[in-house]
Amino acid sequence: MSASTRKISIFQKLGPLIGLAIILIVLSILSPQFFTLANILNVLRQVSINALIAFGLTFVILTGGIDLSVGSMLALSGAITAGLMAGGTDPILAMLVGLAAGAVMGAINGLIITKGKVAPFIATLATMTVFRGLTLVYTDGKPITGLSDDMSFVLMGRGYFAGIPIPVIWMLASFAVLWFLLKKTTFGRRTYAIGGNEEASLLSGIKVDRIKVMIYSLTGLLSAFAGIILTSRLNSAQPTAGTAYELDAIAAVVLGGTSLSGGRGWIFGTLIGALIIGVLNNGLNLLNVSSFYQQVVKGGVILLAVLLDRKKAA
Amino acid sequence: MNETPLVQLSGIYKSFSDVHVLKDVNFEVRPGEVHALMGENGAGKSTLMKIMAGIYQRDKGTAMVKGKEVHFSSPKEAEEMGIGVVHQELNIIPYLTVTENLFLGKELTYGKSGILRTGAMRKQARKALEALGVKIDPDAVAGELSVGQQQMIEIAKVLETNSDCIIMDEPTAALTDREIEALFEVIEKLRNQGVGIVYISHRMEEIFRICDRISVLRDGNFIGTKMVSETDFDEIVSMMVGRELGDRFPVRQVTIGPERLRVENLSRNEHFKDIHFDVKQGEILGVAGLMGAGRTEIMEAIFGYKKKDSGTVYLDGQRLNISKPADAIAAGLAFVTEDRKDKGLVIGMTVRENFTLTNLKAVSKNGILSARSEQEETDRLIKKLHVKTSGREQTVKSLSGGNQQKIVIGKWVNNQPKVLILDEPTRGVDVGAKKEIYQIMNELTEQGVSIIMVSSELPEILGMSDRILVIHEGKIAKILHRQEADQEKIMHAATGGM
Numbered sequence: 051m052s053a054s055t056r057k058i059s060i061f062q063k064l065g066p067l068i069g070l071a072i073i074l075i076v077l078s079i080l081s082p083q084f085f086t087l088a089n090i091l092n093v094l095r096q097v098s099i100n101a102l103i104a105f106g107l108t109f110v111i112l113t114g115g116i117d118l119s120v121g122s123m124l125a126l127s128g129a130i131t132a133g134l135m136a137g138g139t140d141p142i143l144a145m146l147v148g149l150a151a152g153a154v155m156g157a158i159n160g161l162i163i164t165k166g167k168v169a170p171f172i173a174t175l176a177t178m179t180v181f182r183g184l185t186l187v188y189t190d191g192k193p194i195t196g197l198s199d200d201m202s203f204v205l206m207g208r209g210y211f212a213g214i215p216i217p218v219i220w221m222l223a224s225f226a227v228l229w230f231l232l233k234k235t236t237f238g239r240r241t242y243a244i245g246g247n248e249e250a251s252l253l254s255g256i257k258v259d260r261i262k263v264m265i266y267s268l269t270g271l272l273s274a275f276a277g278i279i280l281t282s283r284l285n286s287a288q289p290t291a292g293t294a295y296e297l298d299a300i301a302a303v304v305l306g307g308t309s310l311s312g313g314r315g316w317i318f319g320t321l322i323g324a325l326i327i328g329v330l331n332n333g334l335n336l337l338n339v340s341s342f343y344q345q346v347v348k349g350g351v352i353l354l355a356v357l358l359d360r361k362k363a364a
Numbered sequence: 365m366n367e368t369p370l371v372q373l374s375g376i377y378k379s380f381s382d383v384h385v386l387k388d389v390n391f392e393v394r395p396g397e398v399h400a401l402m403g404e405n406g407a408g409k410s411t412l413m414k415i416m417a418g419i420y421q422r423d424k425g426t427a428m429v430k431g432k433e434v435h436f437s438s439p440k441e442a443e444e445m446g447i448g449v450v451h452q453e454l455n456i457i458p459y460l461t462v463t464e465n466l467f468l469g470k471e472l473t474y475g476k477s478g479i480l481r482t483g484a485m486r487k488q489a490r491k492a493l494e495a496l497g498v499k500i501d502p503d504a505v506a507g508e509l510s511v512g513q514q515q516m517i518e519i520a521k522v523l524e525t526n527s528d529c530i531i532m533d534e535p536t537a538a539l540t541d542r543e544i545e546a547l548f549e550v551i552e553k554l555r556n557q558g559v560g561i562v563y564i565s566h567r568m569e570e571i572f573r574i575c576d577r578i579s580v581l582r583d584g585n586f587i588g589t590k591m592v593s594e595t596d597f598d599e600i601v602s603m604m605v606g607r608e609l610g611d612r613f614p615v616r617q618v619t620i621g622p623e624r625l626r627v628e629n630l631s632r633n634e635h636f637k638d639i640h641f642d643v644k645q646g647e648i649l650g651v652a653g654l655m656g657a658g659r660t661e662i663m664e665a666i667f668g669y670k671k672k673d674s675g676t677v678y679l680d681g682q683r684l685n686i687s688k689p690a691d692a693i694a695a696g697l698a699f700v701t702e703d704r705k706d707k708g709l710v711i712g713m714t715v716r717e718n719f720t721l722t723n724l725k726a727v728s729k730n731g732i733l734s735a736r737s738e739q740e741e742t743d744r745l746i747k748k749l750h751v752k753t754s755g756r757e758q759t760v761k762s763l764s765g766g767n768q769q770k771i772v773i774g775k776w777v778n779n780q781p782k783v784l785i786l787d788e789p790t791r792g793v794d795v796g797a798k799k800e801i802y803q804i805m806n807e808l809t810e811q812g813v814s815i816i817m818v819s820s821e822l823p824e825i826l827g828m829s830d831r832i833l834v835i836h837e838g839k840i841a842k843i844l845h846r847q848e849a850d851q852e853k854i855m856h857a858a859t860g861g862m
Contacts, residue, residue, distance in 0.1 A: 235731045236724040243721055246710035253707055254722045255693035313712050
């Protein structure tokens with residue numbers, strides 16, 4: 051019995067990879083520009099923002115929660131970083147403050163959910179609006195420009211290292227660290243346990259509330275990180291940055307095979323999920339598919355992936 | 365008893381992939397009999413019943429219903445032939461009324477209009493409940509009824525489909541003693557009406573009380589059918605386990621030491637009041653009482669899982685400050701909860717992950733898990749507790765009830781607790797595994813661990829405890845020593861007698 055369940059899970063794990071491979075092959079055939087080094091690096095750079103957010107969301111979703119406020123946290127952290135820099139603060143300090151702001155916003159989400167006992171969907175729906183509002187207040191609804199030209203900031207989003215865009219390096223480095231955290235540490239084990247059975251975890255002596263606050267805070271931190279990279283890439287902070295980013299991030303997590311009901315999933319799947327979405331966006335653009343149809347195709351792919359996953363599980 | 369059997373299964377074979385679950389099994393139910401189906405967990409009882417109820421299809425063999433051969437391809441077909449099932453997990457929708465639940469999916473309507481005939485349904489529901497002899501308001505919201513009453517609704521639901529053969533899977537597992545009595549009266553009534561009942565239970569006392577015949581399965585083989593009047597407890601047990609089990613409750617050689625845990629003045633509004641007791645080193649304190657008396661709530665409060673209004677807990681004379689389970693665990697307490705699936709195990713995780721969950725510190729360094737020490741620890745526990753598993757990476761979902769229970773206990777043994785609280789440690793566990801659990805308890809007390817055992821099975825309470833705490837409606841009714849205790853005294857105190 052266990053052998054067969056394990057087989058299914060390997061098959062399920064391979065699913066996203068096979069899906070990505072098929073999309074890559076099809077796009078390579080359809081568009082000659084697609085499978086070029088320059089374009090692949092371009093796709094990876096575009097993916098990095100969504101991937102960073104989705105990595106954090108993977109932890110949240112593994113506990114059976116959700117975070118809708120990631121896009122707003124990205125915007126506010128980016129705006130704070132930009133605002134400080136525009137005001138002459140040292141760019142490294144400004145970026146650290148931006149990251150800290152993200153972590154604090156995430157912790158607030160976590161505290162509302164655990165101490166206030168509010169359902170994560172409702173709690174983060176509310177803070178999504180609050181954080182967005184604060185971004186608009188802080189930026190006065192206008193982009194913040196005239197940012198530092200210090201290399202530490204410029205390279206964050208625009209730089210290359212050995213020919214690879216720096217955001218891609220950040221994405222892969224974060225992936226490595228988070229993979230280790232989830233797979234090899236007590237923190238990761240507790241994350242899975244909470245999602246698998248919160249009551250049993252609590253009764254086993256796991257400080258469920260504390261772990262959850264840490265996880266939401268981690269998601270805030272990663273959103274802020276993505277926000278800073280985006281600010282650097284655009285050389286400005288947009289008050290509407292990150293709008294609807296939560297949807298692509300959730301899609302990436304789900305495409306990767308992580309269960310929305312918690313307890314089951316993996317972060318490598320999320321990376322693949324983010325790549326699928328990024329590759330689709332890019333490929334459809336190259337093929338001159340209208341942006342209206344692009345949405346239909348993207349939604350259809352997500353639906354198809356989830357349906358296939360259900361079928362395998364049954 | 366010479367009428368045509370209601371159901372007759374003969375030479376039934378069934379396998380899943382390559383595993384033979386049933387091999388040449390015979391089973392029949394006659395009108396007006398209560399037929400017990402017994403066997404250890406994994407013996408094939410459920411599979412056999414699922415074949416009877418049309419949920420599974422047999423590979424080989426014949427199935428006759430009232431003399432006619434049948435091939436059910438769905439539960440619906442079995443239902444039409446008069447075979448109904450009262451499942452262990454009740455299928456009650458808590459927000460609907462009793463009537464709405466009874467008619468779920470087969471509502472009475474005016475023609476095909478879809479408009480409900482509320483009055484007619486209520487009347488019919490009342491009649492059905494009266495026929496069972498139970499007092500339940502058809503307009504009551506089902507979720508507010510006791511588990512026993514909900515079960516009566518399930519039985520009424522099955523009877524409404526004109527079933528004359530009812531399969532009851534562990535019907536008393538969640539019932540109070542009073543509710544069990546009520547259920548037995550209903551079963552008696554049904555029997556007199558000529559209904560045949562298949563009764564699946566692990567509780568020997570019940571089987572011998574209400575059943576006419578007992579059939580035993582072991583490892584998918586049909587061992588035999590006996591008249592209850594011509595057999596006894598020991599014979600059935602040896603048929604089930606295939607060997608002599610020896611004493612049900614293994615002997616224990618412990619010298620009881622000084623006081624370990626003391627509870628004073630523990631109260632929680634509307635749940636329990638002024639609870640005082642102590643447990644000594646190496647002692648087993650049995651906690652008896654009717655279901656709903658507040659026993660579980662008291663244990664949950666001691667462990668910091670549910671809040672208390674007042675009260676103090678001392679361990680080795682030291683006052684404990686417990687506000688969450690993690691505090692209790694740090695102090696040396698352990699709690700095996702009553703409900704292993706909802707509160708005891710992370711059911712989708714592996715044996716290894718469940719075993720180490722209570723003490724991840726022991727298998728990690730600076731928060732980084734060591735795969736090797738996890739594996740060693742798990743293998744040691746699997747061996748020590750005789751867990752039957754295909755390996756440490758098996759998910760606990762696919763283990764039998766007895767083995768799951770061993771894992772819940774094992775994850776605490778691993779923690780070397782000073783006080784182990786067990787809430788219904790052998791519920792839904794077969795005889796063989798039960799005895800192994802008792803042996804584990806004995807070994808622990810020999811190492812000086814104090815055990816508090818909440819149990820609704822009186823033989824278990826009497827067989828295992830050194831002292832017995834009887835709870836009645838949230839208060840301590842009596843504390844009895846092993847020598848002076850008997851079933852009558854405990855029941856007397858538990859039901860509020862002086």
